[in-house]
Amino acid sequence: MAIWINKYAPKTLSEVQGQTTALGKLKEFVEKYKRGNKPLLIYGPQGIGKTSSAHALANEMNYEIIELNASDLRNANSINSFLGAAINQRSLFAKKKIILIDEVDGLSGKEDRGGVAAINALLEKSVYPIIIVANDPYKKNLASLRKKCELLEYRNLAYTSILSYLKKICQKEKIKADEESLTSLARSVGGDLRAAINDLQSFSYNGKLTKKDLELAYSRDHTEKIINSLVRIFKTLSADVAITAFDEVEEDLDKIFFWIDENLPREYTKVPDLAKGFANLAIADVFKGRIKRWQYYRFYVYCYNLLSVGIALSKEEKYPGFTSYKPTTRILRMWMANQKNAKKKAIAQKIAARTHTSTKKAMEDVILMNQIFKKNKKESEKLSDFLELDKEEVAWLRG
Numbered sequence: 001m002a003i004w005i006n007k008y009a010p011k012t013l014s015e016v017q018g019q020t021t022a023l024g025k026l027k028e029f030v031e032k033y034k035r036g037n038k039p040l041l042i043y044g045p046q047g048i049g050k051t052s053s054a055h056a057l058a059n060e061m062n063y064e065i066i067e068l069n070a071s072d073l074r075n076a077n078s079i080n081s082f083l084g085a086a087i088n089q090r091s092l093f094a095k096k097k098i099i100l101i102d103e104v105d106g107l108s109g110k111e112d113r114g115g116v117a118a119i120n121a122l123l124e125k126s127v128y129p130i131i132i133v134a135n136d137p138y139k140k141n142l143a144s145l146r147k148k149c150e151l152l153e154y155r156n157l158a159y160t161s162i163l164s165y166l167k168k169i170c171q172k173e174k175i176k177a178d179e180e181s182l183t184s185l186a187r188s189v190g191g192d193l194r195a196a197i198n199d200l201q202s203f204s205y206n207g208k209l210t211k212k213d214l215e216l217a218y219s220r221d222h223t224e225k226i227i228n229s230l231v232r233i234f235k236t237l238s239a240d241v242a243i244t245a246f247d248e249v250e251e252d253l254d255k256i257f258f259w260i261d262e263n264l265p266r267e268y269t270k271v272p273d274l275a276k277g278f279a280n281l282a283i284a285d286v287f288k289g290r291i292k293r294w295q296y297y298r299f300y301v302y303c304y305n306l307l308s309v310g311i312a313l314s315k316e317e318k319y320p321g322f323t324s325y326k327p328t329t330r331i332l333r334m335w336m337a338n339q340k341n342a343k344k345k346a347i348a349q350k351i352a353a354r355t356h357t358s359t360k361k362a363m364e365d366v367i368l369m370n371q372i373f374k375k376n377k378k379e380s381e382k383l384s385d386f387l388e389l390d391k392e393e394v395a396w397l398r399g
């Protein structure tokens with residue numbers, strides 16, 4: 001199966017979505033390049049066409065691309081031997097070249113063993129145009145490099161622009177997608193077309209994109225966010241840090257309770273810490289009850305403060321190391337309990353109908369029937385005929 005971001009990588013500049021002004025400048029830079037010109041430093045966020053527009057341009061102008069990425073850049077020797085050779089030779093008949101140095105900011109200061117300095121030294125000598133790509137050129141270790149370059153900004157793509165690109169892909173791939181789902185997908189990626197295409201491919205594996213697929217994906221996203229807030233709360237002793245923990249979380253309050261309830265014992269392994277933590281959780285629960293009962297919405301603040309700062313400060317000292325936080329199993333347990341209750345209720349309703357009693361009263365009878373079904377096969381068969389129980393109900397009573 002082809003990966004769509006490769007399959008649909010632009011082959012010419014006209015296939016690059018948006019970035020119109022930048023593309024004009026990019027082309028001009030390469031066309032007018034002569035030795036001694038400054039290199040071009042393209043920058044901007046992920047997945048908006050920086051790398052692929054350089055390739056598209058080379059393809060359209062029939063240039064060869066010599067590409068270096070962060071891992072090649074780690075040491076000065078490899079750069080000198082690679083770039084040094086490429087930069088100097090230029091035969092009359094050889095294909096023209098573009099030197100592309102991608103993701104320079106992938107180099108952290110520590111890892112950089114003279115790589116950036118080595119590039120710096122070579123920049124002015126190149127007979128070929130050099131294009132450097134960075135996410136953030138204002139990082140400290142890129143300061144000297146930045147000063148030697150001409151800067152060109154690529155911008156986040158508007159969601160409308162992403163939407164229209166996704167529509168084209170849907171058409172080519174024969175994906176059935178409704179407008180609403182596509183729009184919310186396009187909005188959710190924050191201008192990153194690569195992420196949008198990847199999401200589209202993974203959610204539409206069965207030939208269609210529906211709201212349901214998206215909801216699943218977003219719940220994955222929510223889980224990440226809530227885990228981040230747990231890390232904030234559990235791993236700090238500072239109220240200032242903890243208090244903002246739920247700012248990004250859109251889960252409802254009930255779910256947050258479950259998450260803390262489930263993970264508190266994983267992190268706070270000392271008994272006094274755990275006891276204080278649960279005490280705060282309990283007080284928060286009292287406030288939550290008041291919100292629900294009396295619509296005292298002001299209590300939300302108390303709730304969130306207890307759940308964040310309250311829990312954070314319940315510990316004597318921080319627990320070192322990494323804890324893997326889990327989604328609550330309580331929800332699953334609750335759901336199973338509900339399912340069980342649903343069967344019980346269904347049976348009780350049948351009893352109630354047959355015997356002219358209330359469902360509530362009949363619920364008690366179900367427990368008695370349990371005993372009969374477990375011990376007396378003959379009686380139980382009569383009963384199930386009388387009540388017109390189905391197979392599953394009988395199995396439930398026996399089990």
Ligand SMILES: Nc1ncnc2c1ncn2[C@@H]1O[C@H](COP(=O)(O)OP(=O)(O)O)[C@@H](O)[C@H]1O
Pocket residue numbers: 004005006008009010015016017018019045046047048049050051052053193194195197
């Ligand atoms: N502006 C764009 N036009 C068309 N495709 C794009 C654009 N931006 C990203 N893509 C898609 O995402 C993939 C990755 O884009 P890329 O240019 O590598 O992003 P980056 O800006 O991070 O270098 C491309 O192969 C292409 O499929």
Ligand SMILES: [Mg+2]
Pocket residue numbers: 050051052102133
């Ligand atoms: Mg890139």
